[in-house]
Amino acid sequence: MPELAEAEFFRKRWDLAARGSKISAVLTHDRAKIYRGTDPAAVRRALTGTRFLGSEAAAKQMLFRFSGGAWLGVHLGMSGELRAEPPGYVPEKHDHLVLVTAKHSLVFKDPRMFGRVQFHQGKSAPAWWTKIAPALTSDAFTLESVSIFLRRRARAPIKAVLLMQERFPGIGNWMADEILWRAAINPLRLAGSLTPREVRTLWRECRHVARLALDVIAGEGDYLPPDLNHHIPKTWLFLHRWEDGGLCPKTKTPLVRQEVGGRTTCWSPARQKLRPA
Numbered sequence: 001m002p003e004l005a006e007a008e009f010f011r012k013r014w015d016l017a018a019r020g021s022k023i024s025a026v027l028t029h030d031r032a033k034i035y036r037g038t039d040p041a042a043v044r045r046a047l048t049g050t051r052f053l054g055s056e057a058a059a060k061q062m063l064f065r066f067s068g069g070a071w072l073g074v075h076l077g078m079s080g081e082l083r084a085e086p087p088g089y090v091p092e093k094h095d096h097l098v099l100v101t102a103k104h105s106l107v108f109k110d111p112r113m114f115g116r117v118q119f120h121q122g123k124s125a126p127a128w129w130t131k132i133a134p135a136l137t138s139d140a141f142t143l144e145s146v147s148i149f150l151r152r153r154a155r156a157p158i159k160a161v162l163l164m165q166e167r168f169p170g171i172g173n174w175m176a177d178e179i180l181w182r183a184a185i186n187p188l189r190l191a192g193s194l195t196p197r198e199v200r201t202l203w204r205e206c207r208h209v210a211r212l213a214l215d216v217i218a219g220e221g222d223y224l225p226p227d228l229n230h231h232i233p234k235t236w237l238f239l240h241r242w243e244d245g246g247l248c249p250k251t252k253t254p255l256v257r258q259e260v261g262g263r264t265t266c267w268s269p270a271r272q273k274l275r276p277a
Contacts, residue, residue, distance in 0.1 A: 002076045004136070004170025005213035008057040010082040012218065014064065014106045015055045017084035021101035023047050023066065032096040033113040034077075043119050046070050047099065058132045059169030069121050073129060077114030083107050133169040136210040146203045147196075154192025158202075160261025161191045168206065173263050174238055175213065179205045181237040181248075186272040187260045193275065241266035 002010065026047045028040040035043075050066040057063075062082075064072040074082065089105035091098050097108040097117060108117070120126035134140030149167040150158075162168050162176040171179070180187050183205045185198060194202065216232060232238050237255075240246040246255045248268035257266050 002060060002080070003172035003175050003213070004057070004059060004210060005217035007060050007062055007076065007170070008214055008218035010076065011055050011057040011062045011064075013082050013084055014052075017104045018052050018099070018101050018106055019054060020052065021103065022051050023049065023099050023101060025100040027091055027095075027098040027100065029096040032110075034080075034096050034108070034110055034115050034117050036116065038117055038119050040117075043072070043097075043117070046119065046121060047072065052099075052101070058129070058135060059165060060172070061129070061132065063125065063129050069123055071120040071122070071126055071129070073116075073118035073120070073126070074108060075116040075118075077110060077112065077116065079112040080108065080110035080115035083109070133166055135169065136171070136206050137214070141203075141207065143200060143203045146206070147199050150191040150194060150199060154190060156191050157187060157261050158185060158189050158191050158194065159187035159263070159265050162206075163261060163263065170210070171206070173265075174241070175209055176263075177241055177266050178237050179209050181266075181268060181272060182209065184271050184273075186269075186274040187265045187267050188274055237266065237268075 026044040028035070028044060030040045046068070047066055047070055050068050050070055053065045053067060055062060055064045060075060062074045064074070066072065085105040085107055087103060087105065089098070089107070091107070092109070094111040095107050095109050096113070099106040108115070118126070118128055146167065150161065153161050159176055159180065162171050162179065177187070179202065183198070183201045185194065185202060235249050237249065240249060240255060247253060248255055248271055251268055251270040253268065253270040255266050256269055257264060259265065
């Protein structure tokens with residue numbers, strides 16, 4: 001599932017291709033599940049003839065702003081992607097939304113339809129956007145806020161807690177594993193068992209991994225190939241977590257995979273030791 005850096009990367013694809021362009025037509029698959037809670041006909045009427053003004057990404061979501069107070073929200077879900085095709089592009093089976101401009105067709109493809117399109121008209125950004133928790137890289141993501149959140153979820157495994165978007169927006173499975181590995185914290189540890197020093201380390205690594213991911217994954221813009229492995233340093237856990245017989249980049253000892261908090265989790269037992277709760 002795309003996480004914060006992947007959302008930023010896909011946002012750039014549309015933004016770089018069409019910012020400032022006029023939307024001449026909007027094509028939709030009206031029965032697609034990505035429109036749950038949204039009327040695709042209303043989206044077509046509202047966006048046709050508008051101009052694409054700008055965009056931003058937050059957590060795992062994207063917001064695209066158009067003239068006339070039109071706001072389009074996109075969540076990619078498990079298999080969604082945004083891309084820019086040449087003019088005259090003919091939509092394929094899983095292209096559920098296409099915004100046509102003079103130079104590009106902006107495509108939202110989602111084969112499994114776990115993604116979502118939201119729409120709003122008004123002078124201000126919609127509530128479903130403004131209620132997203134503060135970014136990991138922002139000043140509002142404080143050590144104190146993280147400490148309080150962990151105490152309130154003291155009996156939950158720390159891996160499961162890191163996936164809670166109301167405090168850790170944009171963190172998904174691979175980022176949570178990367179953060180815990182760098183912080184040398186076992187994913188099975190209960191959130192309430194972390195010492196103040198470990199909480200500080202966790203908070204610091206959340207911010208650090210978010211910045212790294214944005215720089216390495218989203219920083220390449222439209223030119224990033226589908227295979228992210230070419231851009232991720234070998235010193236990251238990311239490149240080794242799904243390898244058969246994968247080794248910890250730091251200790252060179254075998255990694256372990258197990259379901260934690262409902263998600264397949266990878267860690268290094270030699271580095272991330274499990275201490276009593």
